[in-house]
Amino acid sequence: xxxxxxxxxxxxxxxxxxxxxxxxxxxxxxxxxxxxxxxxxxxxxxxxxxxxxxxxxxxxxxxxxxxxxxxxxxxxxxxxxxxxxxxxxxxxxxxxxxxxxxxxxxxxxxxxxxxxxxxxxxxxxxxxxxxxxxxxxxxxxxxxxxxxxxxxxxxxxxxxxxxxxxxxxxxxxxxxxxxxxxxxxxxxxxxxxxxxxxxxxxxxxxxxxxxxxxxxxxxxxxxxxxxxxxxxxxxxxxxxxxxxxxxxxxxxxxxxxxxxxxxxxxxxxxxxxxxxxxxxxxxxxxxxxxxxxxxxxxxxxxxxxxxxxxxxxxxxxxxxxxxxxxxxxxxxxxxxx
Amino acid sequence: xxxxxxxxxxxxxxxxxxxxxxxxxxxxxxxxxxxxxxxxxxxxxxxxxxxxxxxxxxxxxxxxxxxxxxxxxxxxxxxxxxxxxxxxxxxxxxxxxxxxxxxxxxxxxxxxxxxxxxxxxxxxxxxxxxxxxxxxxxxxxxxxxxxxxxxxxxxxxxxxxxxxxxxxxxxxxxxxxxxxxxxxxxxxxxxxxxxxxxxxxxxxxxxxxxxxxxxxxxxxxxxxxxxxxxxxxxxxxxxxxxxxxxxxxxxxxxxxxxxxxxxxxxxxxxxxxxxxxxxxxxxxxxxxxxxxxxxxxxxxxxxxxxxxxxxxxxxxxxxxxxxxxxxxxxxxxxxxxxxxxxxxxxxxxxxxxxxxxxxxxx
Numbered sequence: 001x002x003x004x005x006x007x008x009x010x011x012x013x014x015x016x017x018x019x020x021x022x023x024x025x026x027x028x029x030x031x032x033x034x035x036x037x038x039x040x041x042x043x044x045x046x047x048x049x050x051x052x053x054x055x056x057x058x059x060x061x062x063x064x065x066x067x068x069x070x071x072x073x074x075x076x077x078x079x080x081x082x083x084x085x086x087x088x089x090x091x092x093x094x095x096x097x098x099x100x101x102x103x104x105x106x107x108x109x110x111x112x113x114x115x116x117x118x119x120x121x122x123x124x125x126x127x128x129x130x131x132x133x134x135x136x137x138x139x140x141x142x143x144x145x146x147x148x149x150x151x152x153x154x155x156x157x158x159x160x161x162x163x164x165x166x167x168x169x170x171x172x173x174x175x176x177x178x179x180x181x182x183x184x185x186x187x188x189x190x191x192x193x194x195x196x197x198x199x200x201x202x203x204x205x206x207x208x209x210x211x212x213x214x215x216x217x218x219x220x221x222x223x224x225x226x227x228x229x230x231x232x233x234x235x236x237x238x239x240x241x242x243x244x245x246x247x248x249x250x251x252x253x254x255x256x257x258x259x260x261x262x263x264x265x266x267x268x269x270x271x272x273x274x275x276x277x278x279x280x281x282x283x284x285x286x287x288x289x290x291x292x293x294x295x296x297x298x299x300x301x302x303x304x305x306x307x308x309x310x311x312x313x314x315x316x317x318x319x320x321x322x323x324x325x326x327x328x329x330x331x332x333x334x335x336x337x
Numbered sequence: 338x339x340x341x342x343x344x345x346x347x348x349x350x351x352x353x354x355x356x357x358x359x360x361x362x363x364x365x366x367x368x369x370x371x372x373x374x375x376x377x378x379x380x381x382x383x384x385x386x387x388x389x390x391x392x393x394x395x396x397x398x399x400x401x402x403x404x405x406x407x408x409x410x411x412x413x414x415x416x417x418x419x420x421x422x423x424x425x426x427x428x429x430x431x432x433x434x435x436x437x438x439x440x441x442x443x444x445x446x447x448x449x450x451x452x453x454x455x456x457x458x459x460x461x462x463x464x465x466x467x468x469x470x471x472x473x474x475x476x477x478x479x480x481x482x483x484x485x486x487x488x489x490x491x492x493x494x495x496x497x498x499x500x501x502x503x504x505x506x507x508x509x510x511x512x513x514x515x516x517x518x519x520x521x522x523x524x525x526x527x528x529x530x531x532x533x534x535x536x537x538x539x540x541x542x543x544x545x546x547x548x549x550x551x552x553x554x555x556x557x558x559x560x561x562x563x564x565x566x567x568x569x570x571x572x573x574x575x576x577x578x579x580x581x582x583x584x585x586x587x588x589x590x591x592x593x594x595x596x597x598x599x600x601x602x603x604x605x606x607x608x609x610x611x612x613x614x615x616x617x618x619x620x621x622x623x624x625x626x627x628x629x630x631x632x633x634x635x636x637x638x639x640x641x642x643x644x645x646x647x648x649x650x651x652x653x654x655x656x657x658x659x660x661x662x663x664x665x666x667x668x669x670x671x672x673x674x675x676x677x678x679x680x681x682x683x684x685x686x687x688x689x690x691x692x693x694x695x696x697x698x699x
Contacts, residue, residue: 056532057503164621194388195559196637199603199617206612221532228605228613247611265537266607267562271585281534284502 004040005314008244008323013083016215017068017183018044022077024060024067028289036288037063038074039239045183050209050216052230052247054223054262058285060239061219065185068217069101070094081183099129099179106188108168112160118145118171119156125178140178147211148174148204166197170204177212185217190225202229223262227251232321235259238296239288244315245322255324255331258297295327303328348419350553351377351400351521356413356423358392358399367625369395371577372413375570377521382547382554384564384585386600387574390622393557396574397523400555401438402430417521435462439514443526445506449498455482456494459513466517481512485542504535508542515546522547525557540567561601565589573597576623576633583658593660593667596634632662640664640674 004021012018024038038060045051053061067074070086079086081097089097105111112121119141126137142152148170160168169189176184186205190198206229209216220226226233227247234244235256243256254260261281283300286292292299298308305328313325358370370392377383385393398404400415402425415423422433442448450458459481460474469477475494482490485508498506507527514522524543528536544567547554558564564571564585571588573581573596581594592598602616620637623629629636635645642664650663664671 056534166621194622195600196388196603196618197621199605199615200619202605203615203617206614222605223533224605224607227607227611228609228615230611251607261534263607265533267537267540267560267566268607269561269565269589269601269604271565271589273566281538284504284535 004042004240004312005316005325006042007315007317008241009042009044010046012044012080014046015044015080016047016082017217018080019064019068020078020080022064022067022079023075024063025075033289036239036291038067039291040077041236041239041241042077043234043241043244045215045217047182047215048209048213049231050218050229052226052233053217053219053236054221054226054233055236056221056262056285058238058288059236060288061221061236062187064236065103065187065217065219069103069185099125100181101183101185102176102179102181103185103187104169104172104176104189106191108165108172108189108192109160111172112168114160117157117159118150118163121160122171122175122178125175129179131179141174144174144177145171147208148177149200150174164197165193166200169193169201173201173204173208177208180212181214183215183217185219187219188221189218191220191222198225205229223251223266235262238285238291240296241315241325242297243322243324243326245319245324249319249322253319253322253331255318255322255329256297256326257301257303257330260330295325348416349376350379350418352414352416353377353400354414354416356396356399356415357411358395358404359410361408361410362626365626366410368628369577369625370399373572373574373579374413375572375579375582377553377555379520379553380547380551381570382556382568384568384571385555385557385574386559386561386564386571388559388622390576390625391574392577393559393574394525395577397440397525397555397557401434401440401523402427403440432466435514435519436466436517437519438521438523439517439519440523440525441507441510441514441527443529445503445510445530446498448510449506451498454495454497455501455509458509459494459516462513462516477516478512481516482509484546485509485512485515486538487512503531504538507531507535507539511539511542511546515550518550519552521553521555523555523557526559527556528563529559536563543567561604573600576628577625578633578661579652579659580634580661581659582652587658591658591667593658593665594662595638595640595664595666595671598666599637599639639678640671641678642674 006020009018020042022038022041026035026037028035041064043051055061068079073087081100086094119138122141122145123137126132145152145155150167150170190201193201208214218226218229230247233247233250235242235258237258243250243259251263254263281300286299294310294312295308298304307327313327315323315325318324318329318331354374356370356373360367360369373396375383385396387393399411411423414421417437456475456478459478463469463474463477478494479490482493487493487505487508528539531539556564556568568585571583571585572579573594575596581588581597599618603618605615618637623633631646631649635641644663650661652659652661664674
């Protein structure tokens with residue numbers, strides 16, 4: 001899998017964000033070896049769309065998100081935010097565009113400065129960009145806190161340690177919305193939360209997306225969570241995309257053996273759930289320092305053939321808005337649409 | 338544990354009776370585990386489910402006597418093969434740890450010693466409990482590593498934990514726990530730190546080992562999906578109390594406790610179409626320093642009535658299914674309660690669905 005190609009990209013002029021052939025590599029000490037964290041990943045987001053990015057730890061999800069944000073700039077490839085190529089911009093030009101892209105992180109408590117008051121944390125983006133008068137700034141803070149379900153009256157002068165994880169994540173979301181971004185990147189935003197609170201945050205993100213017309217990249221390792229929030233899902237393995245598509249199609253008829261394995265691995269909250277013929281995935285994710293040749297999933301793939309070792313598969317359509325990078329997709333012969 | 342006890346074979350393997358554990362803190366006493374009782378037979382698996390702070394880990398550690406003595410109040414009985422181990426001192430307990438009861442922790446990196454070779458960490462308990470010599474211990478360790486699915490076990494013995502991946506490290510902690518052939522294995526969130534594909538491998542491994550060794554297991558998890566297919570009985574904990582307890586099929590087939598029902602409904606399901614609205618539980622778990630009067634779950638419950646806010650429901654039991662609710666799910670009284678709450682007018686102190694008031698927040 002784990003293939004390259006751009007067949008799954010859509011009309012470039014319609015996309016709010018379009019990343020082409022992203023490559024991120026990290027040098028491994030002075031050995032001359034490289035960690036191939038992201039290898040030739042392309043993805044795009046239409047306005048108002050949520051793209052879910054799933055994969056195991058070490059698959060390069062967070063590195064991809066950071067490459068999109070130019071933190072740091074990818075080794076090669078281009079990232080277009082509304083047709084402006086971010087990788088070619090100067091530092092100050094890039095900085096001008098930063099308010100349009102915001103991010104929320106996995107651990108909400110460590111993303112907030114423990115010594116500062118909630119109002120100051122949430123007002124910080126406005127102060128940096130000198131938007132409005134102080135009075136206007138604090139009015140907006142109250143309004144946004146209210147919209148994420150935090151009572152501004154009680155929260156204003158308190159500090160992050162006085163809030164639970166779920167409430168801290170609400171505060172992080174409020175801060176990310178202050179500059180009215182076009183794109184919100186959520187990196188595992190609910191992984192650190194309890195299940196009962198997780199649902200609250202997922203519903204909140206859904207509401208805010210509708211209210212603010214947000215476009216979101218939603219990274220998570222939990223496939224059910226990703227399906228719930230996404231308009232389109234991309235599955236990642238060892239620095240490459242395996243499969244991209246509409247969530248309902250991708251989950252009901254996965255075309256990539258890796259996607260199927262992931263889906264089969266999920267424990268169902270139902271003791272009578274059929275276990276199927278799931279044999280499990282043998283071995284572990286190979287080292288990104290020396291990824292396998294050809295298809296990167298071949299070392300663990302039940303259907304691997306000689307071809308998979310020699311030729312890297314490219315993204316091919318297997319249905320309407322359903323693309324897979326596999327020589328032997330589970331649907332049979334790829335259909336051309 | 339000892340053959341001297343004449344009832345050892347007739348009594349259940351592990352019986353916990355009215356176990357309560359409290360912590361003295363500078364802000365007051367926290368009742369982390371409140372009056373928990375259960376029976377675990379040989380070869381069976383008990384699932385303990387709850388959110389963070391519900392007391393599931395403290396329960397496991399209380400039973401094993403792994404909590405510090407200072408500022409901890411432990412009451413009740415822990416009968417292991419008929420013998421009450423709650424009064425055991427550390428020296429007596431050290432005969433129980435590893436050989437009779439063993440534990441696998443959530444984070445395999447912090448539960449392994451980073452500066453001790455893996456071989457030494459496995460053979461330590463073998464040599465202590467079974468008094469075997471070095472060569473024999475090494476041979477056993479190699480066999481154990483092979484059993485838990487670690488390739489090239491001989492080489493791994495002389496490696497350090499950081500040289501292994503997370504899944505492999507968890508296999509090593511399982512090997513350590515199993516070294517002396519315990520009869521009860523406590524697995525405290527054994528797969529929470531692992532990827533979903535590795536999680537399936539580890540749970541399958543625990544299943545197989547348990548069957549081979551006819552070992553009882555207490556599987557602690559926040560994930561109802563993990564416990565659903567791998568346990569015989571389930572205990573749902575909330576705010577330090579058992580709120581529902583039944584056989585696994587009964588619990589999932591016939592939920593009585595509103596908290597369990599709410600928990601099941603709030604999980605995104607893979608089979609639901611995308612953008613299905615989740616039924617979130619408003620508020621957050623109770624603060625155990627000042628728990629609400631009446632039912633712990635009342636401030637977040639959609640069925641809440643006046644009575645729930647003042648009077649705490651007892652753990653009621655019917656045909657082996659126990660729950661702690663005045664208006665159990667599936668009864669007429671519950672349907673009436675919900676109808677009253679949904680009726681126009683002012684419901685009793687519950688936030689409107691979806692809104693986040695400060696109820697239960699702090």
